[in-house]
Amino acid sequence: MKSIRTKLKLNNKQKTLMAQHAGYSRWVYNWGLSLWNAAYRDGYQPNARKLREVFTNHTKPLYPWMKSLSSKVYQYALINLGEAFKRFFQGLGKYPRFKKKGKHDSFTIDNFGKPIELNGWSHKLPFIGMVKTYEPIEATTQKITISRQADDWYLSLAFEFTPTSTEKITDVVGVDLGVKTLATLSTGEVFNSVKPYRKAQNKLAKLQRQVSRKVKHSRNWYKAVIKLAKQHRRVANIRKDALHKLTTYLAKVRLVPVRSL
Numbered sequence: 001m002k003s004i005r006t007k008l009k010l011n012n013k014q015k016t017l018m019a020q021h022a023g024y025s026r027w028v029y030n031w032g033l034s035l036w037n038a039a040y041r042d043g044y045q046p047n048a049r050k051l052r053e054v055f056t057n058h059t060k061p062l063y064p065w066m067k068s069l070s071s072k073v074y075q076y077a078l079i080n081l082g083e084a085f086k087r088f089f090q091g092l093g094k095y096p097r098f099k100k101k102g103k104h105d106s107f108t109i110d111n112f113g114k115p116i117e118l119n120g121w122s123h124k125l126p127f128i129g130m131v132k133t134y135e136p137i138e139a140t141t142q143k144i145t146i147s148r149q150a151d152d153w154y155l156s157l158a159f160e161f162t163p164t165s166t167e168k169i170t171d172v173v174g175v176d177l178g179v180k181t182l183a184t185l186s187t188g189e190v191f192n193s194v195k196p197y198r199k200a201q202n203k204l205a206k207l208q209r210q211v212s213r214k215v216k217h218s219r220n221w222y223k224a225v226i227k228l229a230k231q232h233r234r235v236a237n238i239r240k241d242a243l244h245k246l247t248t249y250l251a252k253v254r255l256v257p258v259r260s261l
């Protein structure tokens with residue numbers, strides 16, 4: 001399996017639709033968590049299937065606005081809640097928490113058992129309709145997840161693919177991860193650290209001060225928060241880019257002169 005995460009090219013109407021679906025997912029997740037906690041206190045043993053039955057038959061009819069959004073959203077929200085509790089009981093994660101607006105906004109949908117075909121730059125998603133990406137995608141998947149980071153939306157999916165091997169000069173290479181350098185190979189090659197956070201510290205501090213001076217939850221406060229989130233995303237992307245270049249090079253391992261990222 002191979003995973004893809006790419007940025008979506010959306011207009012304002014599409015962004016609003018994405019936000020509505022993410023809000024729907026968050027609402028159902030929090031509803032399910034609240035009911036799960038109450039049921040557990042009363043001595044019952046709740047699960048995602050029972051919660052879905054209650055929501056479908058009793059809760060959803062009370063909220064007409066839910067009919068205008070994909071029904072797959074609430075189903076996956078409760079599935080994710082069940083998986084969160086499963087990880088908790090297995091000792092692999094913390095007790096599930098209530099979700100907050102603007103933090104890890106996302107939702108998952110599928111095509112009712114049919115495969116979702118993604119070809120080129122424009123893609124027809126179930127219920128959502130046509131969306132564009134900044135890079136071409138060729139994949140067939142069963143479900144997709146759309147998430148928000150800062151003020152942008154991203155498409156994530158996993159699909160089957162046939163791996164291809166690359167011709168290598170050597171099969172084994174030693175890697176020494178350091179502090180002053182990102183990595184030093186046994187071949188003598190050195191990958192310098194990019195240190196994006198250190199370079200962006202002053203700008204991050206300035207943006208953080210701007211957030212603290214705004215009235216919380218006001219329109220200007222949200223604008224300042226988005227600017228700060230975009231800067232943090234830039235720092236994270238620079239770091240990820242350096243790591244991807246290193247791991248890709250290690251996978252191919254070609255003896256070339258010393259270079260830096």
